[in-house]
Amino acid sequence: MIRLNETATLWWDAEAGGICYIDQTILPEHFKIVTCRSIGQLATAIRRLEIRGAPALGVAGAYGIALAARICEKIDLKDFFADVHRDADILISTRPTAINLEWGIARVLSKIEHLEDKESIRRIALDEANAVAREDTACCHSIGEHGASLLPDICTVLTHCNAGALACSSWGTALGVIRSAVMSGKKIRVIACETRPLLQGSRLTAWELIRDGIDVTVITDSSAAHLMRSGSISAVIVGADRITRDAVFNKIGTYMLAVCARFHNIPFYVAAPLSTFDTQKEERDVVIEERCREEVTTMGCRVFVPDGAAVKNYSFDATPLDLVTAIITDKGVLHPPVTIDSLLSLKSTK
Amino acid sequence: MIRLNETATLWWDAEAGGICYIDQTILPEHFKIVTCRSIGQLATAIRRLEIRGAPALGVAGAYGIALAARICEKIDLKDFFADVHRDADILISTRPTAINLEWGIARVLSKIEHLEDKESIRRIALDEANAVAREDTACCHSIGEHGASLLPDICTVLTHCNAGALACSSWGTALGVIRSAVMSGKKIRVIACETRPLLQGSRLTAWELIRDGIDVTVITDSSAAHLMRSGSISAVIVGADRITRDAVFNKIGTYMLAVCARFHNIPFYVAAPLSTFDTQKEERDVVIEERCREEVTTMGCRVFVPDGAAVKNYSFDATPLDLVTAIITDKGVLHPPVTIDSLLSLKSTK
Numbered sequence: 001m002i003r004l005n006e007t008a009t010l011w012w013d014a015e016a017g018g019i020c021y022i023d024q025t026i027l028p029e030h031f032k033i034v035t036c037r038s039i040g041q042l043a044t045a046i047r048r049l050e051i052r053g054a055p056a057l058g059v060a061g062a063y064g065i066a067l068a069a070r071i072c073e074k075i076d077l078k079d080f081f082a083d084v085h086r087d088a089d090i091l092i093s094t095r096p097t098a099i100n101l102e103w104g105i106a107r108v109l110s111k112i113e114h115l116e117d118k119e120s121i122r123r124i125a126l127d128e129a130n131a132v133a134r135e136d137t138a139c140c141h142s143i144g145e146h147g148a149s150l151l152p153d154i155c156t157v158l159t160h161c162n163a164g165a166l167a168c169s170s171w172g173t174a175l176g177v178i179r180s181a182v183m184s185g186k187k188i189r190v191i192a193c194e195t196r197p198l199l200q201g202s203r204l205t206a207w208e209l210i211r212d213g214i215d216v217t218v219i220t221d222s223s224a225a226h227l228m229r230s231g232s233i234s235a236v237i238v239g240a241d242r243i244t245r246d247a248v249f250n251k252i253g254t255y256m257l258a259v260c261a262r263f264h265n266i267p268f269y270v271a272a273p274l275s276t277f278d279t280q281k282e283e284r285d286v287v288i289e290e291r292c293r294e295e296v297t298t299m300g301c302r303v304f305v306p307d308g309a310a311v312k313n314y315s316f317d318a319t320p321l322d323l324v325t326a327i328i329t330d331k332g333v334l335h336p337p338v339t340i341d342s343l344l345s346l347k348s349t350k
Numbered sequence: 351m352i353r354l355n356e357t358a359t360l361w362w363d364a365e366a367g368g369i370c371y372i373d374q375t376i377l378p379e380h381f382k383i384v385t386c387r388s389i390g391q392l393a394t395a396i397r398r399l400e401i402r403g404a405p406a407l408g409v410a411g412a413y414g415i416a417l418a419a420r421i422c423e424k425i426d427l428k429d430f431f432a433d434v435h436r437d438a439d440i441l442i443s444t445r446p447t448a449i450n451l452e453w454g455i456a457r458v459l460s461k462i463e464h465l466e467d468k469e470s471i472r473r474i475a476l477d478e479a480n481a482v483a484r485e486d487t488a489c490c491h492s493i494g495e496h497g498a499s500l501l502p503d504i505c506t507v508l509t510h511c512n513a514g515a516l517a518c519s520s521w522g523t524a525l526g527v528i529r530s531a532v533m534s535g536k537k538i539r540v541i542a543c544e545t546r547p548l549l550q551g552s553r554l555t556a557w558e559l560i561r562d563g564i565d566v567t568v569i570t571d572s573s574a575a576h577l578m579r580s581g582s583i584s585a586v587i588v589g590a591d592r593i594t595r596d597a598v599f600n601k602i603g604t605y606m607l608a609v610c611a612r613f614h615n616i617p618f619y620v621a622a623p624l625s626t627f628d629t630q631k632e633e634r635d636v637v638i639e640e641r642c643r644e645e646v647t648t649m650g651c652r653v654f655v656p657d658g659a660a661v662k663n664y665s666f667d668a669t670p671l672d673l674v675t676a677i678i679t680d681k682g683v684l685h686p687p688v689t690i691d692s693l694l695s696l697k698s699t700k
Contacts, residue, residue, distance in 0.1 A: 028656040192659075194646065196546060196570040199654045202647070206659035217660040220546040220646060221572040222603025226667040229605065253572025255579065259613045260606060296544065296570060297552070300650030304549045306378040309542070309556035310567040317576040 008137075009166050010051065010059050012066065012130060019063045023050045024166055024200075028207040039068055039087040046094040046101070049198060053167020054241045054276055055136050058100030062129035064091045065108040069118075069125040077116060084109075096287045097249055097316045098241035099278045104132055133169045139273040139330035140171035144180030147237070147271055147328035151181045151188065155234035158191040158224060161251035162204035163239025163271060173271040174237040175208060177328060182214055190216045191233065193224055195251060197295040197313060221253050228264040236261045240272035243327065245343070247283040247318040248272075254316075258323040267325040274329055279343055289315040358487075359516050360401065360409050362416065362480060369413045373400045374516055374550075378557040389418055389437040396444040396451070399548065403517020404591045404626055405486050408450030412479035414441045415458040419468075419475045427466060434459075446637040447599055447666045448591035449628045454482055483519045489623040489680035490521035494530030497587070497621055497678035501531045501538065505584035508541040508574060511601035512554035513589025513621060523621040524587040525558060527678060532564055540566045541583065543574055545601060547645040547663060571603050578614040586611045590622035593677065595693070597633040597668040598622075604666075608673040617675040624679055629693055639665040 013020045018037040025048060026032060034050065036042045042064050045051050051060050068087035074080040088105050095101055111128045112121045151157065157178060161167075164175035171179060181188050190209055195201035202218045209216040219227065227233050236257050242249040248270050261268040278286075293311035297304055305311060327334040331346050363370045368387040375398060376382060384400065386392045392414050395401050401410050418437035424430040438455050445451055461478045462471045501507065507528060511517075514525035521529060531538050540559055545551035552568045559566040569577065577583050586607050592599040598620050611618040628636075643661035647654055655661060677684040681696050 029653060193572075194546070194654070196544070196572065202655045202659070207656045210656050210658035215660075217662055218646060218655050219662050219664075220602065221570070222543075222546065222606050223662065223664055223667075225606035225609055226602060226664060227662075229667075252570065252576060256572050256575035256606065256610060259575055260609050263609045263613065296568060300652040302650040303379060304544070305552045305568050306557045306560050308560035309552070310565075312567055312569050312573065312577075314569075314573055314576060317573075317579075 008133070008170050010056050010063070010169055011133065012063055012126060017070065019060065019067060021045065021051050021060070022166065024052055024204060025050050027203050036067070038071065039064065039090055042067065043090050043094050046091065052200070053162060054098045054100040054239060055140070055168035055173065055273060056166070057095065057098050058104035058275055059129070059133045059136055059169050061091055061101040061104030062108045062132035064088070065105055065112075066122070066125040066129040069112065069122045077118075080118060081113070095289060097289045100241075100275055103275050107132060136169040136273065137171060139275075140168050140173060140176040141180070142330040143173050143271050143273065143328050144171060144176035146330075146333050147177030147269065148181035148184050148186065150235070150267070150269065150326065150328070150333065151177070151186060152234055154187045156189040156191060156232055158193065158227070158233045158236045158257070159205060160193045160201060160221075160238050160253055160257055161195045162200040162208070164205055164208045166204050166208060167239060172208070173239045173273065175205065177237055177269070177271050178214065179212065182212070188214065190214060191224075191227060192216055192218050193221045193253065193257070194218055195253065196221055200251070221256075224257055225260040228260055228266055233266055235267045235269060237269045237271055240270050240276050241316055242286060243270070243272060243277045244281045244283055244286060245279055247320050248324060249286055249288070249316050249318050252314045252317050255319045258319040262323050268323060269326055269328055270324055271328040274331060274346070277343060283318045283320075286318070288317070291315050358483070358520050360406050360413070360519055361483065362413055362476060367420065369410065369417060371395065371401050371410070372516065374402055374554060375400050377553050386417070388421065389414065389440055392417065393440050393444050396441065402550070403512060404448040404450040404589060405490070405518035405523065405623060406516070407445065407448050408454035408625055409479070409483045409486055409519050411441055411451040411454030412458045412482035414438070415455055415462075416472070416475040416479040419462065419472045427468075430468060431463070445639060447639045450591075450625055453625050457482060486519040486623065487521060489625075490518050490523060490526040491530070492680040493523050493621050493623065493678050494521060494526035496680075496683050497527030497619065498531035498534050498536065500585070500617070500619065500676065500678070500683065501527070501536060502584055504537045506539040506541060506582055508543065508577070508583045508586045508607070509555060510543045510551060510571075510588050510603055510607055511545045512550040512558070514555055514558040516554050516558060517589060522558070523589045523623070525555065527587055527619070527621050528559075528564065529562065532562070538564065540564060541574075541577060542566050542568050543571045543603065543607070544568055545603065546571055550601070571606075574607055575610040578610055578616055583616055585617045585619060587619045587621055590620050590626050591666055592636060593620070593622060593627045594631045594633055594636060595629055597670050598674060599636060599638070599666050599668050602664045602667050605669045608669040612673050618673060619676055619678055620674050621678040624681060624696070627693060633668045633670075636668070638667070641665050
């Protein structure tokens with residue numbers, strides 16, 4: 001029944017010499033695997049959200065450095081690293097809010113920067129990127145197991161955007177919790193907020209869950225509070241793009257769900273690996289990405305906003321930690337009150 | 351600058367012998383005036399939301415009875431009224447939640463039911479329907495004046511769906527308040543929630559306000575809480591489809607805005623004529639219309655929800671009155687606490 005367990009959504013193809021990924025912009029209408037052989041192509045894929053989701057961006061960043069090292073033809077070592085660092089900067093600049101992209105890039109860079117032999121650099125970069133991908137999958141399973149115990153045996157869980165296998169290397173964070181709960185025999189029904197403007201909830205989350213035979217119902221984002229009031233929602237679980245000392249950054253609409261969950265006394269869980277934590281920073285230090293108006297104004301061939309109207313298209317929002325019931329990490333569950341110290345102590349057990 | 355002041359959006363065309371309306375499903379891409387000459391055509395137009403908005407539905411219902419009387423060819427008076435009543439039932443059945451449709455129909459029926467001469471019936475039905483339309487416009491202006499005084503001289507107002515001229519005969523309820531405030535010299539900036547699934551906010555509200563030269567910014571529905579938290583929103587104003595003793599029924603997403611406004615201590619205003627009140631009923635007595643899945647799953651030529659996923663497409667939600675700061679009516683402003691008695695006393699001044 002659980003199929004995505006066995007399918008990676010982002011991987012290195014040794015034969016093709018590049019990064020393979022499922023193009024997330026055209027699901028569920030088209031399932032297409034793309035092979036990416038240049039940094040420009042990878043940066044465009046990330047910017048266009050063909051690859052998206054915080055943990056998947058970490059893996060993509062790691063493979064990006066492996067790719068940069070592989071394709072760089074510079075003879076001189078200084079020139080070689082200059083090229084790789086320029087490529088790293090290109091990749092980092094694609095998305096400012098999710099921390100994992102930067103984290104995956106930094107992790108691979110740190111493994112190669114002291115090396116002097118280019119073949120070793122290439123091999124070790126790829127080994128480390130593969131390790132990032134493997135560990136991401138392991139983290140998701142661990143998050144899933146920690147989180148599954150929080151859910152009642154029979155319940156309806158509301159989720160937002162896509163924090164599933166597609167957003168990671170496989171399994172998922174928020175959807176990983178749901179998958180693990182289903183695997184353990186719990187009867188879980190999922191409400192997926194469609195997640196405007198790019199509909200990752202209806203397009204990706206619904207697609208993933210159907211493939212796994214998990215009951216899923218799509219709603220418009222603003223229906224969530226109505227369902228909460230009707231008593232239909234047992235818990236909310238979302239992923240995260242960055243968790244600072246004071247706030248969870250995640251897809252726009254997450255904060256609205258947190259406020260409404262608090263108002264209705266519904267548990268609000270965030271599921272994320274420790275690589276998503278950024279305990280050096282506070283909310284005010286983080287830039288919230290704003291994307292182009294066309295994501296909101298157009299859909300297929302239709303235009304829905306008249307030309308003279310302004311559009312604000314925030315990609316993320318910040319949810320203060322005091323609205324979060326618990327953060328489900330790969331190292332365990334952080335129960336309230338979620339303090340800086342509890343975050344740091346969990347991280348130190350890594 | 352204010353143009354919609356002079357433009358009706360729904361009227362009787364004596365020459366064409368039918369009801370004229372602006373088709374609201376194809377704005378802002380196409381501006382098309384349709385003439386409706388049969389009850390079947392009118393019912394379809396209402397069901398397809400070519401005509402929508404609670405006060406506009408009241409006017410459409412009233413003109414619907416005028417049209418039914420005009421086109422009925424039955425000689426026998428009993429047969430004639432049987433046909434008119436059947437047509438009234440067809441119209442009422444199109445939308446279960448908004449009260450104004452039923453109200454407009456009942457008002458014209460009550461004026462003709464004792465009459466025996468068909469020419470008088472036809473004339474009086476049309477006179478009464480014209481009176482409904484005229485009074486609706488007057489109500490909107492009155493709501494506008496009462497509400498404008500509640501807004502600061504310089505402020506940003508968030509609104510949902512379309513409670514504008516298009517939703518009424520002209521001027522609007524929530525947008526009527528904004529128009530009246532602008533006319534009185536206040537500097538109002540509007541944030542329009544796009545209002546999924548049918549995007550009445552981005553398509554209709556933005557279109558109306560731009561025509562009037564009023565500053566409008568479109569956001570996705572789930573961005574509202576983020577903007578409230580950032581301190582950008584001075585007040586929320588929405589319309590209503592029905593106000594029972596205990597709740598305001600309005601476009602899905604209204605309740606979410608009310609919860610978030612309360613959480614952020616932002617005034618939450620409802621603007622509606624007295625014809626929207628249904629003080630005989632409580633929330634539990636009202637059916638919330640659910641519409642077809644295609645409104646959520648498809649857009650233009652694209653399909654966003656995979657076949658196996660369920661969809662819940664609620665058209666409306668209920669906001670309990672204790673979340674409403676004030677209801678702006680044509681007879682004055684109901685300040686908190688909004689009780690049954692205060693509603694009834696206001697209605698008695700009619």
